[in-house]
Amino acid sequence: MPTAIGFSRFGAPEVLHPLQIETPCPGPGQALVRVRAAGVNPVDCKIRRGDFTGAEPEHFPQRLGNEFAGTVVAMGPDTPAESAIAVGTDVLGSTAAQAYAESLVVDTEGLAVKPPSVPWEMAGGLPAAGQTARTALSRLEVGAGDVVLVHAAAGGVGTLAVQLAGELGAQVIGTASEANHDYLRRLGAAPVRYGPGLTERVRALAPEGVDAALDLVGGEAVITSLALVRDRYRIGTTVDQGAVAEHGVQRVGGRSHAALQEVVDLAAADRLTLPVRTFPLGDAASAHRAVETGHVRGKVILTVY
Ligand SMILES: NC(=O)c1ccc[n+]([C@@H]2O[C@H](COP(=O)([O-])OP(=O)(O)OC[C@H]3O[C@@H](n4cnc5c(N)ncnc54)[C@H](OP(=O)(O)O)[C@@H]3O)[C@@H](O)[C@H]2O)c1
Incomplete structure (x- = not known):
């Protein structure tokens, strides 16, 4: 029986515990994936x-994990012969609350093929953050010549x-603590410290103005x-969400297969970097503690080998 990680009551990271699950069976248009890496996102901690x-009354145990990378080990019936996804294909994708697990069943239409050059740990952290970032930039119509402010x-x-x-083709200004300023420069952004006086500091870096902004923290x-x-x-x-209602700013953060594929293609071309900190699946509690510091650089990943 494969193992998954879930929780049977809400609370601190310690509530996470192993669950023995039935090996799921893929239906038409689905694949059974042996998970190698699963991303941990702030939303997982919020759900926990x-x-x-x-x-509504809650049902327990609940599972977690909305992104993964792994290998297809079985396909559902009626898989077209020309499908790019087959038994043995390494894949990555996003899913609903189940990726902290040794295996899972997903719809093949949401999957991307994992490029061999992209490490498992990075692949497991690309789907959610990658789709969120790419679809947000589209919604904000970011393009060549724009000055874009990215918070967090x-x-x-x-x-x-x-x-x-x-x-x-945009020029990027990014907010972070000073410990991350060299890191942001390496990513191609002009770094700026958050906290009191932020508006003036950004203005000094962009005297001609800022064309678009992506907020990943709220408030200030x-x-x-x-x-x-x-x-x-x-x-x-x-x-x-308060700012969406009060100020008419856009809520962003959707999913799109085209966005995922674009991110994967850039990673395959070695044009994207994503530092990761890894924890074994069985130590998901420590992974949650790391995310809950609010100061992760890149992603926290659960490894499943
Ligand atoms: N991950 C997703 O796919 C996704 C999807 C939809 C929504 N969201 C939401 O979007 C938010 C960001 O997600 P994430 O996964 O990027 O989070 P994350 O990786 O946990 O963000 C951590 C970063 O936040 C920075 N930070 C902390 N306080 C800050 C502040 N006051 N100002 C600026 N930066 C600050 C930290 O930089 P320093 O260490 O330098 O302080 C750290 O690098 C979360 O609320 C999440 O729920 C995420």
Whole structure:
């Protein structure tokens, strides 16, 4: 029986525990994947803490993990002979709350083929942050010549957003603590320290103005973006729903197979970097503690070998 990691009550990282699951069976249009690496995202910690509980009674145990990389070990019935995905294909993709596991069943249409040159750990962290970053930049209509401000530029989404915006020909300013400033320079962004005075510091770096802003933290980041970006429709946030309602900025962070494929192609061409910190699947609690510091550089990944 394969192992998964889940939780049977909301709470601190210690509530995560192993679950024995039935080997899932792929249906038509699906594949059974042996997972090699699964990304850990802030939303996983929010779900585990119970931040999204509503009026409905909760069902336990619950599983976690919305991105993975692994190898297809079985295909569902009626797979077309010309399918790019077959038994033995290395793949990556996003899924709903189940990737902290040794195996999972997913729809093949959401999968991308993992390039051999991309390490498993990096592949497991590309789907969610990559799609979020790429679709956000599209929604903000980022293009050549734009000056783009990325808040929390050193995290998972930020690291990819900085590089993808650069690929689109934009000039990028990224916020981070000073410990990450050299890192942001290596990614191609002009670094700026967050905290009081942020608006003035960004203005000094972009005297001609900022064309678009991607907020990945909320609060001060939105206020700064509103002060600097003329067109509110070119401010996007993944976190601050209050700002969407109050200021008319865009909610961003969708999924798109085309976006995933673009990110994978750039990684294959060695044009994207994504530093990772790895933990074994069985130590998902430590992985959650790392994410909950709020100061991850790149991604936290669970390895499953
Ligand atoms: N990952 C996804 O696919 C996804 C999808 C939808 C929504 N979101 C949401 O988007 C947000 C960002 O996600 P993520 O995965 O990129 O998070 P993350 O990797 O955990 O972000 C960590 C980064 O945040 C930076 N940071 C912390 N406080 C900051 C502040 N006050 N100002 C600027 N930077 C700050 C840290 O930089 P320093 O260490 O330098 O402080 C660190 O590098 C989360 O709220 C998440 O729930 C994420």
